[in-house]
Amino acid sequence: MSVDLRxxxxxxxxPNPIMTAAGCGGAGRELGRFFDVAKLGAFVTPSxxxxxxxxxxxxxxxxxPSGVLNSTGLQGPGIDxxxxxxxxxxxxxxxxxxxxxxxxxxEDYAEVAARLADAxxxxxxxxxxxxxxxxxxxxxxxAHPMAAAEVVRAVRAHTRRGVPVLAKLSADVTxxxxxxxxxxxxxxxxxxMINTLHGMVVDTTTLRPRLxxxxxxLSGPAIRPVAxxxxxxxxxxxxxxxxxxxxxxxxxxxxxxxVLAGASAVAVGTANIHDPSASVRILRExxxxxxxxxxARLADAVGLAHKPAGTLIRRIDxxxxxxxxxxxxxxx
Amino acid sequence: MTDSPVQVPGTLLxxxxxxxxxxxxxxxxxxxERFRPGQFVxxxxxxxxxxxxxxxxxxxxxxxPDYGGTIEIVFSVRGKGTGWLAALRPRDIIDVAGPLxxxxxxxxxxxxxxxxxxxHASAALFxxxxxxxxxxxxxxxxxxxxxxxxxxxxxxxRRAGDSVAVATRDGSLxxxxxxxxxxxxxxxxxxxxxxYACGPxxxxxxxxxxxxxxxxxAQVAVEEPMACGTGVCMACALPVVGxxxxxxxxxxxxxxxxxxxxxVRWDDVGTIPFDALGAPRALRLGERP
Numbered sequence: 363m364s365v366d367l368r369x370x371x372x373x374x375x376x377p378n379p380i381m382t383a384a385g386c387g388g389a390g391r392e393l394g395r396f397f398d399v400a401k402l403g404a405f406v407t408p409s410x411x412x413x414x415x416x417x418x419x420x421x422x423x424x425x426x427p428s429g430v431l432n433s434t435g436l437q438g439p440g441i442d443x444x445x446x447x448x449x450x451x452x453x454x455x456x457x458x459x460x461x462x463x464x465x466x467x468x469e470d471y472a473e474v475a476a477r478l479a480d481a482x483x484x485x486x487x488x489x490x491x492x493x494x495x496x497x498x499x500x501x502x503x504x505a506h507p508m509a510a511a512e513v514v515r516a517v518r519a520h521t522r523r524g525v526p527v528l529a530k531l532s533a534d535v536t537x538x539x540x541x542x543x544x545x546x547x548x549x550x551x552x553x554x555m556i557n558t559l560h561g562m563v564v565d566t567t568t569l570r571p572r573l574x575x576x577x578x579x580l581s582g583p584a585i586r587p588v589a590x591x592x593x594x595x596x597x598x599x600x601x602x603x604x605x606x607x608x609x610x611x612x613x614x615x616x617x618x619x620x621v622l623a624g625a626s627a628v629a630v631g632t633a634n635i636h637d638p639s640a641s642v643r644i645l646r647e648x649x650x651x652x653x654x655x656x657x658a659r660l661a662d663a664v665g666l667a668h669k670p671a672g673t674l675i676r677r678i679d680x681x682x683x684x685x686x687x688x689x690x691x692x693x694x
Numbered sequence: 695m696t697d698s699p700v701q702v703p704g705t706l707l708x709x710x711x712x713x714x715x716x717x718x719x720x721x722x723x724x725x726x727e728r729f730r731p732g733q734f735v736x737x738x739x740x741x742x743x744x745x746x747x748x749x750x751x752x753x754x755x756x757x758x759p760d761y762g763g764t765i766e767i768v769f770s771v772r773g774k775g776t777g778w779l780a781a782l783r784p785r786d787i788i789d790v791a792g793p794l795x796x797x798x799x800x801x802x803x804x805x806x807x808x809x810x811x812x813x814h815a816s817a818a819l820f821x822x823x824x825x826x827x828x829x830x831x832x833x834x835x836x837x838x839x840x841x842x843x844x845x846x847x848x849x850x851x852r853r854a855g856d857s858v859a860v861a862t863r864d865g866s867l868x869x870x871x872x873x874x875x876x877x878x879x880x881x882x883x884x885x886x887x888x889x890y891a892c893g894p895x896x897x898x899x900x901x902x903x904x905x906x907x908x909x910x911x912a913q914v915a916v917e918e919p920m921a922c923g924t925g926v927c928m929a930c931a932l933p934v935v936g937x938x939x940x941x942x943x944x945x946x947x948x949x950x951x952x953x954x955x956x957x958v959r960w961d962d963v964g965t966i967p968f969d970a971l972g973a974p975r976a977l978r979l980g981e982r983p
Binding site for chain 1: 745924
């Protein structure tokens with residue numbers, strides 16, 4: 363049985379649902395040394411700001427149980443170098459580039475979006491809403507539905523109609539559904555979730571914070587249940603809005619979990635640090651997992667966890683490694 | 695970037711303990727044949743379901759063509775990850791990515807080279823010495839460490855080098871003091887044309903200054919902690935002056951680990967220099983906030 367893995371995000375149809383997560387896969391060339399980046403559904407770039415950014419001082423990374431805490435400060439080349447060096451490379455490889463954009467003001471986001479509008483090879487734009495808003499005492503845009511919606515509106519206005527705009531949300535809010543609804547109302551074609559969770563590590567030998575930036579963003583399998591919860595809640599509230607699920611995905615079954623919760627596509631982040639060929643492996647594993655469960659189309663599995671037990675699924679015997687389809691099948 | 699690295703399941707061949715160090719030989723086909731001196735490998739630790747997500751990076755001390763290609767690394771147990779490595783047994787499988795990073799540039803002419811290494815970082819110098827020998831260069835070793843236990847490969851250096859001098863901080867082997875204190879005399883007596891060095895940042899900074907004083911290049915391999923080894927995580931950024939004269943925060947694992955010593959802004963390591971490309975705007979000189 364061949365599995366139809368196509369994933370739809372607004373106007374964009376991806377051949378498969380696996381992407382890299384912004385800032386976790388380099389600019390493309392790094393992972394391109396280990397596998398063909400065009401094999402992925404999409405390649406998500408690090409967050410691009412109008413100007414180059416040097417990032418934060420070292421130490422920038424700390425290992426935590428099943429997680430990584432980072433404070434890299436969105437080091438990046440800025441939009442000019444990105445457009446002349448990184449984006450053309452992805453285009454040459456035949457990769458579908460989803461460009462993550464960052465800024466400290468609405469104008470920053472609008473500027474980057476406008477520059478991208480004329481560039482070839484942009485499959486989608488993803489807004490990193492976890493940046494500090496200088497106009498609001500450095501509070502991140504994602505923290506407030508109105509601020510997040512304003513960014514989405516500005517980026518949507520500067521992006522071509524056929525290019526979907528995804529709003530990447532933070533789970534560090536009281537009501538992620540409220541922010542998601544505000545972004546969707548403002549014109550977001552899809553939602554990416556979740557960004558890293560705010561965390562901190564104190565070194566018990568030096569008796570000081572482990573990161574130079576003191577606090578950082580927590581990622582990795584440690585945060586996966588939070589991601590699954592957010593995707594589930596938002597899909598329940600906005601079933602028609604496609605979601606890119608991310609947060610601690612390490613295996614094909616992890617990816618499937620997010621799909622069942624409501625994600626139309628899945629991004630692989632911290633796993634790339636641990637295993638540079640993780641995303642292509644996860645793609646293979648996801649396809650096998652779907653086949654084992656008798657699911658012929660990925661789209662059929664999206665949000666399945668919301669439906670009553672027994673819907674659309676051929677049960678597999680957990681003891682059988684390769685799932686032969688069984689007779690017990692109930693269609694909706 | 696040079697030839698593409700590979701990611702292979704490495705098979706543990708031998709694991710020996712010598713002094714403070716563990717020496718591990720892995721069968722890692724594809725890594726050994728691509729390897730050039732100065733490059734490193736990144737190992738995943740803790741097995742497939744590991745809770746330790748960062749890779750551990752090690753310089754390669756030796757490669758051999760046996761069994762389809764073996765690599766030898768040297769490490770000391772400093773945490774859970776290296777503890778896991780030290781407890782492995784022959785035939786255990788370890789995920790290896792490599793060879794990674796920019797190798798040592800090699801001289802075109804048969805010149806005299808000083809190879810200065812401190813503690814386990816000296817490992818990177820041994821494959822370099824072998825290649826220099828093939829090019830009729832004269833490698834002269836300077837090895838250092840905290841104590842005699844901490845000096846790596848003094849015996850091997852006698853075979854591989856034209857001369858070996860050792861210094862330990864506690865004076866238990868060779869002369870007492872920092873190994874870089876021996877550098878000026880060696881440069882003068884041997885008539886050295888280039889210095890290769892590998893060790894802690896303080897040592898590399900001093901080596902760079904001394905080499906500059908004699909007007910000879912210093913090629914240094916930096917041990918800045920790396921977390922992925924492949925260039926995706928941005929943990930190992932170092933302030934380095936580029937060909938354009940501007941300071942860039944560059945990744946040790948991709949643009950390094952070998953740098954020309956005078957290009958690294960040693961005094962600013964651990965900071966974002968105010969004049970670095972993309973440094974926070976409010977701190978940049980001559981610009982109103």
